[in-house]
Amino acid sequence: MVRRVMTLVVALVLLIGLGVGSRFLPMPYLVAGPGLTLDTVGENEGEPVIRIGGAESYEHEGSLSMVTVQYAGGPQHRLDFFTVVSAWLSPNEAVMPEELLFPAGRTQEEVSEQQAVQMNDSQTNATAAALGEMGIGYEAVPVVGDTVEGLPAHGVAEPGDIVVAVDGVTVPTSFPQEDEEAAGSTAVVEMVGAHEPGDTVELTLERDGERLDVEMEVAENDGGPAVGIMLADDMDFPVDVEITVGDIGGPSAGMMFALGIMDRLSQESLTGGADIAGSGTIDPAGTVGGVSGIQQKMVSAQRAGAEYFFVAAESCSQTTESAASGEIEVVRIETLTDAVEALETIRTGEGSLPRC
Template identity: 35%
Template sequence: MPRRSATMLAATLLLIALLCASVLMRVPYSELSPGPTYNTLGAQDKAGTPVISISGHQTYPTTGHLNMTTVQVTGADYQPSLVSVVVGWLRDDVLVVPHDTLYPQGQTEQQSEQQNAEQFASSQDSAKTAALTELGIPIGNEVNVAAVVAGTPADGKLHAGDRIVAVDGTAITDMNQVADLVTKHAPGENVVFTVVPHDKDSMNPAPGDESQVTITTGKSPQSGKAMVGIQTQTGHSYPFKIDIGLQDVGGPSAGLMFSLGIIDKLTPTNLTGGEFVAGTGTIDDKGNVGPIGGISMKVIAARDAGAKFFFTPSDNCAEASKNTPNGLRLVKVNTLDDALKALGQIRAGQDSALASCTAS
């Protein structure tokens, strides 16, 4: 065989081998893509189940959209090929990130889902608190489970958002009481929590809602004392029932839109003026809006759903502005008050007055 032909054959075979390797080779990356959006003023499913339902207080009709946005992520066990990753990098509607970005330090998908569920429960509490504070409605206090550490005795028995009514029969009025009462036990002894689960009305529980949970204490690796593996926080009690009933959604990023949805339902003013507004952002009890992840995928999800305006945390503005979908106006917000002001401008048709995101 002539040398030139042999060289071309060898090169071709090498190229085929490299292509095969790129298809078969698995690399440690994960992918994010636009997820579904939910109108906080509307229903979450075909059965008409409202995203936000309020009872025990007057509510008002609403129109338009205040959509929260989500991101779909690949599972912890997902291992894309090198070709899939390269294709993802070239697409505008897929975000490829290192696997450890979503599942740090070998975190399992189940652990990630639990963490997201806890963040979601906490964000609902802050959204309710910020909304009612904005409306001048008094709020009480209670002691809640803030988080449950995976693999500890409380894992699967207590959940973020559970109200702790008593420990071993002692009424809980301060979060520090919980640790004090648990550490009175020796590791291996049982401690009894009286709780109202996070999906029940904690201040006005129906008969049977309040339950007793017995947990066998473990030994703290730091102090050697008894522990159950929970973090507690001072939560809030509300004078009427507000339910946020979304399933299979996690993380803290819907806080802002939940607050706006609650306010719209509790006030006679039609906040959107019939317009389609979407958005994202964490919220704290005081109404401060914080940044979130996956913003580039959320703006695409909003545009695809039909949104005209997108409320964007100011710290996400630069990233969101890089590839803003056509027809979508990014509105910069730092606080709940900023968002309410923007809605007033949208109702009045004063689009030019809106605080816009910029790429810088």
Template identity: 35%
Template structure:
């Protein structure tokens, strides 16, 4: 066989071997890409995203789109060829697998966590919007989760209302940990609670639950990487009763990042006129009960997805501004927000045409 032919054959075989290796060898990466965007003022799968009953609502024009990121699943194993393709594609981002899914996280656990965060973001969006409107919301501290095998398992239950710890009134979730950690591991702590069933029955009857019971637990030592402290194995959260019904109908979405846009959509539907003035506004950001907007992941993917759908303005959490401004899609204006109040002020400027007043994102924040 001529040397030239042999060289070409060897090179071809080597290339084939490398391609096969690239396809077969898994790499520890995951991929993020722009996901769907949904107008919180519109419909999704044939029904309104926001459904409000028991209170007068108003027609809202324009778009207040929440944005999403599409990610590969926890059990997906990317190969080298896919990773290289992702790195070369401007509209996708390849990141270490553990960035999205901490080591040991299963697909089921990830899905459950995203669902819980999405549910909590909806509750906080409702509270933030109603507070901004001056509409009272009843709130109380509850047992959010109980750790399996902990002192609280079988004694406290998710949904129990925590009225006091050792006789000290509980006003907010952080009070619970503060009061428990005053003990040394092995000491007893007394929770005064309204059982979840009692609370649910009272809510259904539109009454206030008052029947409490004391539950004595023996604290144990924390097992995480932080300072050793007394714990009972619960996480505390907040539950609310609203003066009318607000339903958010949006399936196949998870995580907390739609909170801001849900809150703005609720506010718009409960007030005359249009927040956007008919403009196409998209955005993202977590929100807490007090209306503070927090950062999210995948901001670069969300701005791309928003612009592809026609968004003109993008409400951006202040802590995400620097990353978003490094590669802003053409024709999209980033607007920095820290609170729901900031977002409402920005929307006022947008609908009035006073865009010079909009707080801008820069590569410095």
């Protein structure tokens, strides 16, 4: 009997010790929870989130809110066992391996810098998409960002070179083009892509104010023709768009930025007074891309009082897993045009909304 009691006591002590020890055991996981909701046509710390210069700007009722995910944990701030388990049991939070956000060999500072770059790019892309959707022209000049080692352009083209022409044909740089033809870097890719591997292509480059013609043999890369030039568009807009969101990073607010810019430039409200939230990347052509964390972002939107949640079609599968599913209307979006048409449906009450 004494031996049995002693065994139970020892087991209990070990169990308590394990519980106490695990309380301080750092876990290599992140916890994602509902984050900040910020109205792109409203204010942030007393200043407009979107400020327009060089054109008339308007204010309307309603909201077009971007939503974020708040992350806890990371290599420098490891979570304990009980925090991770508690989050795993919560309907509003998600647990994920920290390498999804912090790949091996990268510091939190490097990740933050990358997210800042993505945020800046998303704002530029949103401006281009919004102006394009409204039929407002702008210039997009294709500039060499880098070249791929082992492909023909490496050592020939240099970062900062402007691609002026392909095979003597001037690269169009004005948006929008008639018949929706490509311009800028997209046009360069299409013009080079019209060749077969083994063909010779001539590029006219502008470097330090001087033009030079270079010929190279088209190679095959990833199953298609390529010369190994990584391009970015240097965009010149007829209006100045300044977007201020503080320390928020990443590309997922692109769609809502584009809608916010359009609302600021439109005499009539896009929302008709409705409160809209959403998440999705955007490219200059207006294509909306999927993002992660939709479950938590929907909860953020619901808590902020949004009536509708616009989500990229690629992210639709995440919506049913959210604790806010059924509490907020989810609208499937593939392009900026889809979003504008959905807003018209909400504003007028005519037609039906695309659902996930």
